[in-house]
Amino acid sequence: MKIGITRFPGTNCDYDVEKMVQHFSHTPVWLWHQDKFDIQSVDAVIIPGGFSYGDYLRCGALASRSPVMSSVREFAEKGKPVLGICNGFQILCESGLLPGALTRNEGLKFIDDWSSLEVDNPNSFFGSRLQKGQTLNLPIAHGEGRYWIPAEGLKKLHDHQQIWLKYKKNPNGSMNDIAGVMNEKKNVVGLMPHPERALALWMGGQDGMEFL
Protein backbone atom coordinates (compact mmCIF):
# COMPACT_ATOMS: atom_id res chain seq x y z
CA MET A 1 0.00 0.00 0.00
CA LYS A 2 1.23 3.53 -0.75
CA ILE A 3 0.98 5.90 2.19
CA GLY A 4 1.38 9.63 1.61
CA ILE A 5 3.23 11.55 4.34
CA THR A 6 2.81 15.33 4.34
CA ARG A 7 5.74 17.63 4.96
CA PHE A 8 5.45 21.25 6.02
CA PRO A 9 8.21 23.60 7.15
CA GLY A 10 8.57 22.56 10.80
CA THR A 11 7.30 18.99 10.45
CA ASN A 12 9.68 16.90 12.58
CA CYS A 13 8.09 13.46 12.93
CA ASP A 14 8.22 12.70 9.20
CA TYR A 15 11.09 10.20 9.41
CA ASP A 16 9.51 8.45 12.40
CA VAL A 17 6.29 8.02 10.41
CA GLU A 18 8.30 6.87 7.38
CA LYS A 19 9.90 4.17 9.55
CA MET A 20 6.49 3.10 10.86
CA VAL A 21 5.11 2.87 7.31
CA GLN A 22 8.15 0.86 6.12
CA HIS A 23 7.94 -1.38 9.17
CA PHE A 24 4.59 -2.59 7.91
CA SER A 25 6.00 -3.05 4.40
CA HIS A 26 4.05 -0.14 2.97
CA THR A 27 5.60 2.39 0.59
CA PRO A 28 5.99 5.95 1.89
CA VAL A 29 5.26 8.77 -0.56
CA TRP A 30 6.36 12.27 0.44
CA LEU A 31 3.74 14.98 -0.04
CA TRP A 32 5.26 18.50 -0.10
CA HIS A 33 3.22 21.29 1.44
CA GLN A 34 3.36 23.56 -1.61
CA ASP A 35 2.20 20.90 -4.05
CA LYS A 36 -1.18 19.37 -4.69
CA PHE A 37 -1.10 15.63 -5.40
CA ASP A 38 -3.05 13.14 -7.48
CA ILE A 39 -5.46 11.55 -5.00
CA GLN A 40 -5.24 8.26 -6.94
CA SER A 41 -1.49 8.07 -6.28
CA VAL A 42 -1.79 7.05 -2.60
CA ASP A 43 -4.02 4.72 -0.58
CA ALA A 44 -3.82 6.56 2.75
CA VAL A 45 -2.37 9.83 4.09
CA ILE A 46 -0.60 10.46 7.38
CA ILE A 47 -0.01 14.00 8.61
CA PRO A 48 2.93 13.75 11.05
CA GLY A 49 3.62 15.88 14.08
CA GLY A 50 5.95 18.81 14.55
CA PHE A 51 5.53 22.56 14.55
CA SER A 52 4.29 23.32 11.05
CA TYR A 53 4.97 26.95 10.10
CA GLY A 54 6.37 27.47 13.58
CA ASP A 55 2.88 27.16 15.10
CA TYR A 56 2.35 30.78 13.96
CA LEU A 57 -1.13 32.29 14.33
CA ARG A 58 -2.58 29.06 15.80
CA CYS A 59 -1.18 25.52 15.77
CA GLY A 60 -1.95 24.01 12.38
CA ALA A 61 -3.68 27.15 11.07
CA LEU A 62 -1.26 27.98 8.27
CA ALA A 63 -0.60 24.37 7.29
CA SER A 64 -4.33 23.67 7.01
CA ARG A 65 -4.63 26.35 4.29
CA SER A 66 -1.68 25.09 2.22
CA PRO A 67 -1.97 23.52 -1.29
CA VAL A 68 -1.25 19.95 -0.11
CA MET A 69 -4.19 20.16 2.29
CA SER A 70 -6.62 20.97 -0.53
CA SER A 71 -5.66 17.58 -2.01
CA VAL A 72 -5.94 15.93 1.42
CA ARG A 73 -9.44 17.40 1.68
CA GLU A 74 -10.38 16.03 -1.74
CA PHE A 75 -8.85 12.65 -0.75
CA ALA A 76 -10.79 12.59 2.54
CA GLU A 77 -14.04 13.55 0.86
CA LYS A 78 -13.73 10.40 -1.28
CA GLY A 79 -13.79 8.40 1.97
CA LYS A 80 -10.06 7.56 1.86
CA PRO A 81 -8.19 7.15 5.18
CA VAL A 82 -6.34 10.10 6.73
CA LEU A 83 -4.49 10.05 10.05
CA GLY A 84 -3.21 13.16 11.85
CA ILE A 85 -0.72 12.74 14.67
CA CYS A 86 -0.17 15.56 17.20
CA ASN A 87 0.38 18.65 15.00
CA GLY A 88 -1.31 16.60 12.26
CA PHE A 89 -4.38 16.35 14.50
CA GLN A 90 -4.24 20.13 15.02
CA ILE A 91 -4.01 20.64 11.24
CA LEU A 92 -7.04 18.40 10.65
CA CYS A 93 -9.09 20.30 13.25
CA GLU A 94 -8.02 23.66 11.77
CA SER A 95 -8.97 22.46 8.29
CA GLY A 96 -12.43 21.46 9.52
CA LEU A 97 -11.86 17.82 8.50
CA LEU A 98 -12.15 16.90 12.17
CA PRO A 99 -14.47 18.60 14.66
CA GLY A 100 -13.20 20.67 17.61
CA ALA A 101 -9.98 22.52 18.37
CA LEU A 102 -6.74 21.90 20.23
CA THR A 103 -5.97 24.65 22.73
CA ARG A 104 -3.13 25.41 25.12
CA ASN A 105 -2.58 22.86 27.88
CA GLU A 106 -4.38 23.69 31.10
CA GLY A 107 -1.12 23.93 33.04
CA LEU A 108 0.58 25.92 30.23
CA LYS A 109 3.51 23.51 30.28
CA PHE A 110 4.75 21.59 27.28
CA ILE A 111 4.23 17.96 28.30
CA ASP A 112 6.68 15.28 27.19
CA ASP A 113 5.69 12.02 28.84
CA TRP A 114 4.06 8.63 28.41
CA SER A 115 0.30 8.49 28.62
CA SER A 116 -2.05 5.65 29.35
CA LEU A 117 -4.98 5.58 26.93
CA GLU A 118 -8.22 3.71 26.55
CA VAL A 119 -9.84 2.88 23.22
CA ASP A 120 -13.32 4.43 23.27
CA ASN A 121 -14.33 3.42 19.74
CA PRO A 122 -11.94 1.46 17.49
CA ASN A 123 -11.28 2.73 13.98
CA SER A 124 -11.60 0.28 11.12
CA PHE A 125 -8.51 1.50 9.25
CA PHE A 126 -6.00 2.86 11.76
CA GLY A 127 -5.66 0.47 14.68
CA SER A 128 -8.33 -1.95 13.48
CA ARG A 129 -7.07 -4.72 15.78
CA LEU A 130 -7.73 -2.58 18.86
CA GLN A 131 -10.69 -3.51 21.01
CA LYS A 132 -13.08 -1.15 22.76
CA GLY A 133 -11.83 -0.57 26.31
CA GLN A 134 -8.29 -1.75 25.51
CA THR A 135 -5.48 0.10 27.27
CA LEU A 136 -2.48 1.49 25.38
CA ASN A 137 0.65 3.32 26.41
CA LEU A 138 1.94 5.95 24.00
CA PRO A 139 4.24 8.98 24.28
CA ILE A 140 2.80 12.49 24.23
CA ALA A 141 4.73 15.68 23.45
CA HIS A 142 2.65 18.83 23.11
CA GLY A 143 1.98 22.30 24.46
CA GLU A 144 -1.44 22.67 22.86
CA GLY A 145 -3.25 19.38 23.21
CA ARG A 146 -6.29 20.35 25.25
CA TYR A 147 -9.18 19.23 23.07
CA TRP A 148 -12.17 21.54 23.13
CA ILE A 149 -15.53 21.44 21.40
CA PRO A 150 -18.84 23.21 22.17
CA ALA A 151 -21.44 21.21 24.13
CA GLU A 152 -23.56 20.38 21.06
CA GLY A 153 -20.46 19.16 19.23
CA LEU A 154 -19.49 16.95 22.17
CA LYS A 155 -22.96 15.41 22.20
CA LYS A 156 -22.63 14.68 18.48
CA LEU A 157 -19.25 13.02 19.07
CA HIS A 158 -20.83 10.73 21.64
CA ASP A 159 -23.94 10.05 19.56
CA HIS A 160 -21.93 9.07 16.49
CA GLN A 161 -19.19 7.13 18.36
CA GLN A 162 -16.55 9.57 17.12
CA ILE A 163 -14.37 9.55 20.23
CA TRP A 164 -11.44 7.32 19.33
CA LEU A 165 -9.08 7.45 22.31
CA LYS A 166 -9.29 8.81 25.85
CA TYR A 167 -6.59 9.55 28.41
CA LYS A 168 -6.90 7.40 31.50
CA LYS A 169 -5.26 10.22 33.45
CA ASN A 170 -5.93 13.58 31.81
CA PRO A 171 -2.56 15.33 31.26
CA ASN A 172 -3.68 18.63 29.70
CA GLY A 173 -7.26 19.48 30.69
CA SER A 174 -8.67 17.96 27.50
CA MET A 175 -12.47 17.93 27.41
CA ASN A 176 -13.89 14.55 28.52
CA ASP A 177 -10.29 13.21 28.57
CA ILE A 178 -10.32 13.10 24.76
CA ALA A 179 -6.99 12.15 23.15
CA GLY A 180 -8.23 11.29 19.65
CA VAL A 181 -11.36 11.71 17.52
CA MET A 182 -12.78 10.60 14.17
CA ASN A 183 -14.96 12.36 11.63
CA GLU A 184 -18.52 11.17 11.19
CA LYS A 185 -17.58 8.86 8.28
CA LYS A 186 -14.69 7.49 10.41
CA ASN A 187 -12.14 7.79 7.59
CA VAL A 188 -10.40 10.85 9.06
CA VAL A 189 -8.84 10.35 12.48
CA GLY A 190 -6.53 12.36 14.70
CA LEU A 191 -4.76 11.83 17.99
CA MET A 192 -2.34 13.81 20.15
CA PRO A 193 -0.18 10.83 21.28
CA HIS A 194 2.59 9.50 19.02
CA PRO A 195 2.17 5.86 17.90
CA GLU A 196 5.26 6.21 15.65
CA ARG A 197 7.40 6.74 18.75
CA ALA A 198 6.36 3.42 20.29
CA LEU A 199 7.27 0.67 17.84
CA ALA A 200 9.79 -1.39 19.83
CA LEU A 201 10.61 -2.22 23.43
CA TRP A 202 13.86 -0.21 23.23
CA MET A 203 11.69 2.85 22.49
CA GLY A 204 9.90 2.31 25.80
CA GLY A 205 6.89 0.46 24.42
CA GLN A 206 5.43 -0.96 21.24
CA ASP A 207 1.74 -0.17 21.37
CA GLY A 208 2.24 2.03 18.29
CA MET A 209 2.50 -1.22 16.35
CA GLU A 210 -1.28 -1.45 16.55
CA PHE A 211 -1.92 1.61 14.42
CA LEU A 212 -1.25 0.38 10.88
Next chain:
Amino acid sequence: MKWGIRIMPREVLLDSQGRAVEGLLKQNHFQLSTCRVGRYIELDLQETTEENAKIEIKKMLDFALYNPLIETYTIERLNL
Protein backbone atom coordinates in the same frame (compact mmCIF):
# COMPACT_ATOMS: atom_id res chain seq x y z
CA MET B 1 -5.39 52.33 5.19
CA LYS B 2 -4.31 50.61 8.40
CA TRP B 3 -6.53 48.39 10.46
CA GLY B 4 -6.19 46.55 13.73
CA ILE B 5 -7.85 43.26 14.58
CA ARG B 6 -8.17 42.18 18.18
CA ILE B 7 -8.66 38.44 18.60
CA MET B 8 -9.68 37.06 21.99
CA PRO B 9 -10.37 33.56 23.30
CA ARG B 10 -14.08 32.93 23.76
CA GLU B 11 -15.36 33.49 27.30
CA VAL B 12 -16.55 29.88 27.56
CA LEU B 13 -13.04 28.65 26.93
CA LEU B 14 -10.50 28.39 29.69
CA ASP B 15 -7.93 31.10 28.87
CA SER B 16 -4.88 29.45 30.39
CA GLN B 17 -2.50 32.27 29.36
CA GLY B 18 -4.78 34.91 30.84
CA ARG B 19 -5.12 32.90 34.02
CA ALA B 20 -1.35 32.56 34.38
CA VAL B 21 -0.75 36.28 33.82
CA GLU B 22 -3.56 37.08 36.25
CA GLY B 23 -1.93 34.85 38.86
CA LEU B 24 1.44 36.54 38.36
CA LEU B 25 -0.04 40.03 38.73
CA LYS B 26 -1.99 39.08 41.84
CA GLN B 27 1.05 37.42 43.41
CA ASN B 28 2.83 40.73 42.95
CA HIS B 29 0.03 42.60 44.75
CA PHE B 30 -1.55 44.25 41.70
CA GLN B 31 -5.25 44.88 42.13
CA LEU B 32 -7.34 43.33 39.35
CA SER B 33 -10.30 41.02 39.05
CA THR B 34 -9.41 39.15 35.85
CA CYS B 35 -6.92 39.13 33.00
CA ARG B 36 -7.37 37.66 29.54
CA VAL B 37 -4.77 37.30 26.81
CA GLY B 38 -5.47 37.45 23.09
CA ARG B 39 -3.60 38.62 19.99
CA TYR B 40 -3.50 41.72 17.84
CA ILE B 41 -3.02 41.82 14.08
CA GLU B 42 -2.30 44.96 12.02
CA LEU B 43 -3.19 45.06 8.35
CA ASP B 44 -2.28 47.73 5.81
CA LEU B 45 -4.76 47.56 2.93
CA GLN B 46 -4.88 49.26 -0.46
CA GLU B 47 -8.66 49.59 -0.27
CA THR B 48 -9.83 53.19 -0.54
CA THR B 49 -13.18 52.89 1.21
CA GLU B 50 -13.87 51.65 4.72
CA GLU B 51 -16.70 49.48 3.45
CA ASN B 52 -14.48 47.59 0.98
CA ALA B 53 -11.69 47.30 3.51
CA LYS B 54 -14.04 45.68 6.03
CA ILE B 55 -15.29 43.21 3.42
CA GLU B 56 -11.69 42.22 2.63
CA ILE B 57 -10.77 41.93 6.32
CA LYS B 58 -13.80 39.74 6.97
CA LYS B 59 -12.70 37.45 4.12
CA MET B 60 -9.21 37.23 5.64
CA LEU B 61 -10.67 36.50 9.07
CA ASP B 62 -12.84 33.73 7.71
CA PHE B 63 -9.98 32.31 5.64
CA ALA B 64 -7.43 31.99 8.43
CA LEU B 65 -7.04 34.83 10.90
CA TYR B 66 -9.43 33.53 13.54
CA ASN B 67 -11.00 30.24 14.56
CA PRO B 68 -14.71 30.91 15.21
CA LEU B 69 -14.93 27.85 17.43
CA ILE B 70 -12.58 29.26 20.05
CA GLU B 71 -12.11 32.98 19.27
CA THR B 72 -13.94 36.26 18.71
CA TYR B 73 -12.67 39.40 17.00
CA THR B 74 -13.16 43.15 16.77
CA ILE B 75 -11.93 45.38 13.95
CA GLU B 76 -10.72 48.97 14.36
CA ARG B 77 -9.39 51.63 12.00
CA LEU B 78 -5.90 52.80 12.92
CA ASN B 79 -4.68 56.31 12.27
CA LEU B 80 -1.00 55.64 12.08
